Amino acid sequence: MIDLIISAVLKGGMYILISMGLSLVYGVMKIPNFAHGEFYLIGAYCAYVGLSMLGLPGIVVLVLAAVMGFVFGAIIERLTFNPLRKRSKSDWSLNTFLVTAGISFVIQNVAQMIFGAEFLGVEKIWAGSLNIAGINIPMDRMIAFVVAIAVVIFFWAFLKKTRTGNAITAVSENEEGAMLMGVQINSIHTLTFALSSMLAAIAGAALISITPAYPSMGLKPLYAAWFVVILVGLGNLEATIVGAFIVSFIEVFATYYVGAAWADAVSLSVIVVILLIKPTGLFGKRVKV
């Protein structure tokens, strides 16, 4: 039992990292990002190149992946959503969804062109393992978890405590209002998307020893992130932390008690049932008329 719990907690840490970015981009920019998994992919390829080809130390690789995720995110935002926003804002969520689907196609297939359809991974980043309550936890997973939590705390403090962080939240609430307060909307959008990509890329890099890099690797984390985000309510950032753990626990226990073959169906059904009882998501807000 204790090993299951540890397993779920470790998994939950990663889910926070991935779903936080997704939730942020939806909350601030109202973009249902279908390409979020592709930034996870970028992180993983960076880690592979850094560790395996350049022989860089683990921590440098994580930073490298974060930077690459950020830069790619920023460039993509500037090239796609920025012009789209200038041209038309009607049906925004639906239109941007398709744009992200396009981005996903492009990144996946470019990755395949460059790296081939190989599975590129490393055995481990950090040697050794930790023994907690009689359970062996390899260093990699432990560090990945610690990194996830640290990044999330940092990110959290950034959003809540800094001027720019507040501006991001403000833009998500009312763009015109934020503009009138002197917030550079475009930069905030770019920053938001870049940060979100960065979080996903860090996750991808931190997990390279568990999931090797390959072109269609983004799908699984994308799904997981969406489950979390929907469960807690769209664009509700605080709650993604709780949601990530709920989803990881549901998954682990569904796999344990029902079996891997039915794991998806069971965990999704549980989420659906929760949503039935609380249609706006666990922590969804209702705005006044």
Next chain:
Amino acid sequence: MLLETIDVEKRFGGLVAVNKVSLQVKEGEIVGIIGPNGAGKTTFLNCIAGFYAPDSGKVLYQGKDITGFAQEKLCHLGISRTFQNVRGFPKMTALENVMVGCVFGAEKPQGAKERARELLDFAQFPLPEDTIVENLNTIQLKRLELARSLATNCKLLLLDEVAAGLTPAELPDFIELVRRIRDSGVTIICIEHLMRFITGICDRVAVLEFGTKIAEGVPQEVLSNEDVISAYLGKTDVH
């Protein structure tokens, strides 16, 4: 008695937004609700209109308990409302907006178009019927919203600050419109901060402060009530 609320209460966390408010509305009346900002007027209206379920108390309509009914059901029973910040179906034409009310509110699909046209006329909607609603200004939207509400064949109409934003010159016209609506057999409860509107049209007013009803009666009397003046009107009447 068309509508009766008995000790309706609504809390948000620790805040009691509506505190045991009882109100009786007779058929054909226009009842005004006034009170300082944040007194709980909108919340009270929301409790009647089914947007919130009251935490305690009852809402009776035509003697029937309708507490916590869904909005669409209340609409079919004949209760219609407008929103404090005006809403509509932005991508549809004005006529279609009203037709939705005819077809689904009144459940009379036949001749919906003709009836919708009549109502647009009745509400003196000033633009062509095929105008897309997105670009209307406030007063046009308000007229449209009234037409849509009427299209549902309502017996009770809840108005949340419909006259806000009108110039004093535009007001008489609007008051006239509301009066005509009443004359067509619709009972009205309205929230308003414009005293000219309240005195000009209401048969009775109720005053809320901090969620509690502090006065009720014919407008002239209530408005000269000392408590009401100090809590709400201030020294000079600005309107």
Next chain:
Amino acid sequence: MLKLENVDAGYGKLGILWDVSLEVKEGEFVALVGPNGAGKTTTLRAISNIITPTKGKITFDGKEITKLSVQEITKAGLSYITDDGALFSGMTVQQNLKMGAYSIRDKVQIQESYERVLQMFPRLKERLKQNAGTLSGGERKMLAIARGLMSNPKAMLIDEPSLGLAPNIVLQVLETLKQLTVNGVSILLVEQNVNTTLKVTDRAYVLEDGRVVLSGNSAELLASDHIQKAYLGI
């Protein structure tokens, strides 16, 4: 302080404003009145460049701002309080106020304005931790005005501040604004409440169908035939 010269503006191909010229001098309290749909809001939007004028020139504080972005105009010291408030519904009252001072970096100054606006609207003080989206209509209006004041603007554009406010508050708000102008802030006020507005402001413009049809001293305008008939219904 603020000057519009022959400005045309509209939405897409649809023209709304035609050849609008007006001026607000330093410390002046100027009203812009007109019937519904005349283009008052559009004028304010054009000044703050939320919509870009198709013709004409706007200067503020001696600089041309016609081509500046919304943010730059705000930073230059022009604060625009929209009719719907443009509040951050999911943020608390306190956070909203803090965002109002976004363009100011001086912590002390922010704290000062913060205390000042709370004193102005005690109601908000009671609601500091409540989400703006759940405020009542009037409370929202107060928050919008308070937030607009947080940036210590040189000039303010205010759209229908009295809308939805209780009568006693209306007067209080207008008096507060008057006080601000005395302290040197220029205000361009859009109001439906013509009677009261013209009583407190210095000068006024009357906008009809997107054109300025009358302008002058407020007291004189209030007495004019046109205003009496068309706006006061007397």
Next chain:
Amino acid sequence: MKENKTSKFSAILGKVGLSPISLVAFIVLGLSPLFAGNEYNIRLLLMCVLYGTLAMGFDLSAGYIGVANWGYAALMGLGGYTSALLFERAGMTPWVGMILGGLMATLAGLLIGLLTLRMDGMFAALLAWFVGLILMNAANALTGLTRGALGLQVQPLFDTPWSTPYFYVIFGICVLTFIVLRVIVKSHLGLAFTALGQDMQTARTTGVSPLKYRLINFCISCFIAGLCGGFYAHYIGILTPTLMATKGTIQILVIAYVGGRGSIWGPLLAAFITMPIFESLNSLVELKYIIYGLVLILVMIFMPNGIAGFERPVKAFFKKRLGRKKEAAKE
């Protein structure tokens, strides 16, 4: 006099949801196998009609009540499996099986509708996706029934391997779908759908029950998915759960969006434009998907209203021209 006649004709056509242009288009399409040149082209046309029909069904939800049903491919698969299993287990003829497949998908639609009735569009879309994933997982895991990933052999509809008879079946389905959907969206039902899609809150206070109309909408839309799924199964001859994967939905969604939401005809037309172009890029391999992705991005940025977005300007243009001509004639 003559003008009168033509307008009367248009009016009758309008009653069945057709316009002169769409009538001609359908006649041309119906005759197309005669001059398609080769079997491959017929097959390609058939796929266009199939996906065009699916895209129309998708558009009924996405374009009107604002719920992009992300589980659409899964519902298509559900229809396919139902029909295939009914034949295998109960000997039910595929002709009836296809319709029962449609009804099965309708049932699933009912469930999704019930689940999502009070939620806004995005939420409902995602919940539909979840239901789709559950269905796909079930198809995978219920090996005793569906044979899971192994794949289920399906009885073909006709004895012949040639595509033409199949083409006419799906063509019939397509025309019927088009007519029914056009009639629906022009009717009061369409009004309710649009109202719900634009502002659910106002719609409710105006008496539109989200429950009832979302259910109706979902049921119709899902029926089309199920029916097409049944056809697909009996045409291709094999079913695997991968048919139900999200990428299938995206394919339909892309066609529907490129066509333009809320028009019905746009998505149908888009199938005939996008699919052949995409097929012709087959030899480019990965590059094909990169191009695909880029095109998708560009289309959404530069014509976010899709093909149907051109309707208004084009109509306005012709109106102007006609008006001018008439004036000239008068003078």
Next chain:
Amino acid sequence: TVATGCGGGGASAAGAEDDVLKIAVPIPLTGESAKAGKELQDTITMAFEEVDNKVGSYTIELDFVDATSDADKGALALEEGIVKRGDEVVLSSWNSSVAVAMVDVCNKYKVPWYFSSSSSSVINEKVEGKENSYLMSKIWPKSESLAIGYFALLQELIDNGEWDASRVKYAVFADDTDFGRVFGTTVKDSMPAFNGECVFEDYTAINVTDFYTSIAKIKESGADLAFVQLTNPAAGAAFIKQAKESNLPCLQTSDCLTEAANWYELTGDAATGTLVCRSKLVNDRAMEFAKAFEDKYGYTPSATTGGINYDGAKFLIKCIEECEKKYEKVNSETLYQFGKEVLQTGGITFDDSVLVTSYEYSADNGIDPIVDEDHFYFQVIQLDGDKEVVVWPEADREAPMFVPDYAK
């Protein structure tokens, strides 16, 4: 009818260009199986380049058709090749469900299909017992027949006293794919011979890489043997590493692992002791192939993707030569006849294989090659450090199998 009038391009156009033979190769060049597709493309290209794309008096033109992983897309793409480019024979393939849809296309145009490498039994069901099927043969037998090595090996271990005959609790854990499901059934069909008791059976979605929970469950079940079959090497490697971390005390199999050329990079020593039922490229002929391939394309071919399809291509070349000798003409028609009369009756065999002893078909065995130690079999390999050691069959054995400490 209209349909036949405008169709049939493939078969009838054949006579026109006598000296060119176009071969359609429907493989997944995009999508999830693109990696396999790429390797198939390279090996097949290489096989034909080795004969300068000339067989007998024919110039060969290869037409690689992107079958992706979708039945409808694959069938449409193949049809395009046959109708528009006049492909006269089909070689190879990948996903079984796509192959099923493509069989109909071949039948329709009477284009024979040689050496499909779709393994699962749906494809056998589709054609066997049907007259006039144009799927002539598969290069992969049904995967049911392939796991024989494991059981032979287990028997051997028991006989040698290296394995306690009472330790027969086993777990089955595989992908929820055709491959995985068939594998599970095979194990469950074979283990009763050892009085085996299945204590755990589960199937997982294909892109999962977190197996801690399932491993915990296997551990609790008390299994001695874990039959694992995860097609995605990412998953296979993840399982091995996680099993090691969790100290799973089982002898494990993992069929996918050597498909990833860099498996040691992925798993490190964690895989030591694991058994893999896949042939390795061991003999001289195979080494020669592997070397040539690596020189040309810069990566190591995997035995059962590249190697086996290289064999298929070579065998096809042999068939075309023989066909020309026998019928003087090579086209869809003669190749079909050749397949029916010669190939399927065992009239031709191929033993220049890089992988197996020989490919031979027989009327009894349908379209599958004959599986036994003289014909087609997969070796069992045991991983040891970064080495792959053949431990079965005896004839190829490089070293005896060892039972790793953790499984004792």
